Amino acid sequence: MFSTNHKDIGTLYLLLGVWSGLVGSGLSFIIRFALSQPGGVLEAKIFNMVITAHGLIMIFFFVMPVLIGGFGK
Numbered sequence: 295m296f297s298t299n300h301k302d303i304g305t306l307y308l309l310l311g312v313w314s315g316l317v318g319s320g321l322s323f324i325i326r327f328a329l330s331q332p333g334g335v336l337e338a339k340i341f342n343m344v345i346t347a348h349g350l351i352m353i354f355f356f357v358m359p360v361l362i363g364g365f366g367k
């Protein structure tokens with residue numbers, strides 16, 4: 295956890311990315327469920343919040359850590 299070795303740090307970034315990808319996928323599941331009926335299942339504010347969280351987590355906690363932090367290092 296406190297290593298200064300770049301290869302260890304890269305592995306930690308990959309692990310963070312895998313975990314965040316799962317969280318983001320969980321949110322996409324909620325989105326799919328919300329869109330399962332005309333008019334939606336969730337309140338509009340909550341729906342917007344879930345999509346925003348999904349997008350932010352996927353880009354900043356999945357794509358960037360994996361590509362830059364993981365594969366980069």
Ligand code: HEM
Nearest residue numbers: 318319322323325326329345346348349350352353356357
């Ligand atoms: C690498 C990044 C991303 C991945 C891997 C990803 C993955 C997914 C997956 C697997 C679904 C479920 C699709 C379905 O069940 O139909 C989904 C849905 C969705 N995602 Fe993402 N997503 C990413 C980034 C984003 C971003 C940046 C946004 C926008 C801020 C976004 C917005 C949405 C929306 C609106 C849906 C619902 C679409 C629908 O089913 O009609 N996603 N995403």
